[in-house]
Amino acid sequence: MSVIKVHDKAFQPYIGEAELQQRIKEMAEQINTDLKGERPLFIAILNGSFMFAADMFKYLTIEAEISFIKLASYKGMKSTGNIIQAIGLDEDLFGRTVVILEDIVDTGKTLSQFLPQLEHQQPKKLIVASLLTKPDAMVHPIKIDYLGFSVPNKFLLGYGLDYDGLGRNLPAIYQLVESEQ
Ligand SMILES: O=P(O)(O)OC[C@H]1O[C@H](OP(=O)(O)OP(=O)(O)O)[C@H](O)[C@@H]1O
Numbered sequence: 001m002s003v004i005k006v007h008d009k010a011f012q013p014y015i016g017e018a019e020l021q022q023r024i025k026e027m028a029e030q031i032n033t034d035l036k037g038e039r040p041l042f043i044a045i046l047n048g049s050f051m052f053a054a055d056m057f058k059y060l061t062i063e064a065e066i067s068f069i070k071l072a073s074y075k076g077m078k079s080t081g082n083i084i085q086a087i088g089l090d091e092d093l094f095g096r097t098v099v100i101l102e103d104i105v106d107t108g109k110t111l112s113q114f115l116p117q118l119e120h121q122q123p124k125k126l127i128v129a130s131l132l133t134k135p136d137a138m139v140h141p142i143k144i145d146y147l148g149f150s151v152p153n154k155f156l157l158g159y160g161l162d163y164d165g166l167g168r169n170l171p172a173i174y175q176l177v178e179s180e181q
């Protein structure tokens, strides 16, 4: 792998395809052990998680369901911040074991707003599986039950993660090359 250019920025190889697949397989094996017999419902948050969700799901050997949702953000009538709304979540979560699949938990803002909405439906368990997290960027602490990689606070690209719409199709993860000024 070598440095690539996307739009105006350069990205260098960071996590290779084989290492990614190996780690996702290990995560799935742990989930196979922990959630056997629970018929969990996996909820993948689009767009970024589509590759991680597909690969993770292929490594699962337990009975499991999967659903894909998109989070839309809109301005509340009175509130100052944005409110997140899930589009495409048709399943009833009451009493279910639910596993959220994220490609990355960065500041934690997305899940800090979304998880309480899911808790409201009273699932039996609400579990978070994320391929990546940036501890130094975390503003809203999120408990990640299954984590692939803890990474530095640098912009990443590939394997579902985009830079201005591009780069999601890369099978490995790249890191922004910060230009010296
Ligand atoms: O922890 P946070 O700082 O909230 O960041 C994490 C979120 O950011 C990315 O989604 P994004 O909003 O970029 O949308 P996308 O998946 O469609 O690219 C990622 O897929 C997470 O959902």
Ligand code: HPA
Pocket: 104, 106, 154, 155, 156, 157, 161, 162, 163
């Ligand atoms: O590092 C990142 N890269 C791409 N998309 C993202 N969304 C949150 N963090 C990132």
